[in-house]
Amino acid sequence: MLKFQDRYPLKNLTTLQIGGPAKKFVIISSEKELIEAIKFAKQQNLPFLIIGGGSNLLVSDEGFEGLIIKNEITGISTFQESPSTSLGTRKPTWKVSVKSGTVLQDLVNFADEKGLSGLQDLAGIPGTLGGAVFGNAGAYGQTISDHLVSVKTLNINNLAIEQFSNNTCQFEYRSSIFKKNHYVILEATFLLKKNGVESLKEESSNILTKRAVKYPPGIKCPGSFFKNLVVADLPKEVLSKIPPEKIVYGKVPAGSLLEEAGARGASLGGIEIADYHANLFINKGEGTAKDFYNLAKKYALKVKEKFVVTLEPEVQLINLPPLN
Ligand SMILES: Cc1cc2nc3c(=O)[nH]c(=O)nc-3n(C[C@H](O)[C@H](O)[C@H](O)COP(=O)(O)OP(=O)(O)OC[C@H]3O[C@@H](n4cnc5c(N)ncnc54)[C@H](O)[C@@H]3O)c2cc1C
Structure with a gap:
């Protein structure tokens, strides 16, 4: 019998430890339970989202007005x-x-x-x-x-x-x-x-x-926030603005462009960008999704102004508008 919980705080399910409540939350440990959970969501007319370890998520402070299904089907x-x-x-x-x-x-x-x-x-x-x-x-x-x-x-x-x-x-x-x-x-x-x-x-x-x-133990983050840029996908005009020494294994690390844009060590509210890695946004304790989002947007814009490239988040944004 599935145990659905109401208003479950999603910050408990993300490595960033940020996120408002899910209207409904359930853990599933078999394919049968997964199907049961999806049927429940459909019957209740609720949007639903399957999550794993929550290590690549930025969930809004308002949470998610639907069913979050945590996948624990293992083997x-x-x-x-x-x-x-x-x-x-x-x-x-x-x-x-x-x-x-x-x-x-x-x-x-x-x-x-x-x-x-x-x-x-x-x-x-x-x-x-x-x-x-x-x-x-x-x-x-x-x-x-x-x-x-x-x-x-x-x-x-x-x-x-x-x-x-x-x-x-x-x-x-x-x-x-x-x-x-x-x-x-x-x-x-x-x-x-x-x-x-x-x-x-x-x-x-x-x-x-x-x-x-x-990533020292206990760090509250979703991994690198932005995707690196694949050199082969970049137009020549854009590439000409990027110093060749920044290119590693055919990619331009988003971190090095963010660094050029002054992101290292920057902060907003409880969110800080690591002073050793400009693509690492850390929740210092009381950080909010709003601050995280605004800080990321600010530096994505600066990178766009300087290098004419659009940084795309690697992290999945839940109940937040697209960054670009
Ligand atoms: C400290 C740290 C270091 C990291 N380092 C790296 C790294 O080196 N390389 C790297 O690639 N990533 C890295 N990441 C990011 C993250 O760990 C990976 O993206 C990871 O694979 C996400 O898995 P998850 O189960 O936590 O997914 P979640 O965060 O739970 O979900 C991410 C997305 O996957 C979808 N999803 C999850 N499970 C399923 C499923 N069964 N079916 C369909 N959709 C599903 C979710 O709906 C969501 O959209 C790092 C993250 C942290 C916190």
Whole structure:
């Protein structure tokens, strides 16, 4: 029996710890419960939103006049896909199927423990597998889509199960088809190669150490706020304004443009931009979505004036107007 709660404070569900109440809130832990929750929302004529770890959300201070469904459908299963050849020239591959509410770090730990390579650099990215597939999360040159084979979804219009293969997911830098349509991600399947357990663990552990410097434990933030800019997508006139040394791996980090615009260390109310990283907006304790939004908008405008580019939020804005 699902337990719906009224006026649930969404700040309790976001890593930024900001957000007014949801009219209704429910936690689901099976596909059956998910369908039940969606049917409830439809019957009550309520908009609904599925969330995972709340680590990529800026929720308005007014909250959400609908049903928030927190996804806790978890589980990981593995099947050996191909054994190594008799000559030992090909590494064996494993199929790994992961339910969307699984914490991403649990998946990374699982893969490292089993010596399955391809997810180790995602160590430390908060949130769930579903959130990671939605936004094609990535770090240190690896993305969740690199070794993903297929995604199982629920079409929220007709409640039918639909499968997407990797090439129909429209994965791009921090984007996928799931950002543009009406599917709940239920499960993703990966094909991973066997590798040394110790080397994978070491790689993940080194990344966790690096990340702890940028994101000290307890930091209240939604990760980087704006997307970096893909150089290949920028018109020549725009690129000519950007110093070439700012380009890293084919992208112009939004942080370096924000820095040029004076964002480092700036603040508004309880929201502060890190003095070491201009794309990191932190809630110092009593921050509001309004202050966060206005501060982000102010510096996005300054970047636009200086470099003639429009910064797009990576973070999902809930019940807030588009920033641009
Ligand atoms: C300290 C910190 C560091 C971060 N570092 C990185 C990083 O290095 N790289 C990176 O890519 N991101 C990073 N992020 C951002 C964030 O962790 C990722 O975007 C993460 O994948 C979001 O997952 P989530 O479960 O928290 O999603 P949520 O924040 O809960 O939701 C985000 C969006 O995904 C949708 N969604 C969630 N689950 C589903 C589902 N099952 N089906 C359909 N839609 C769904 C939601 O509706 C929402 O629109 C960081 C965030 C923090 C706080």
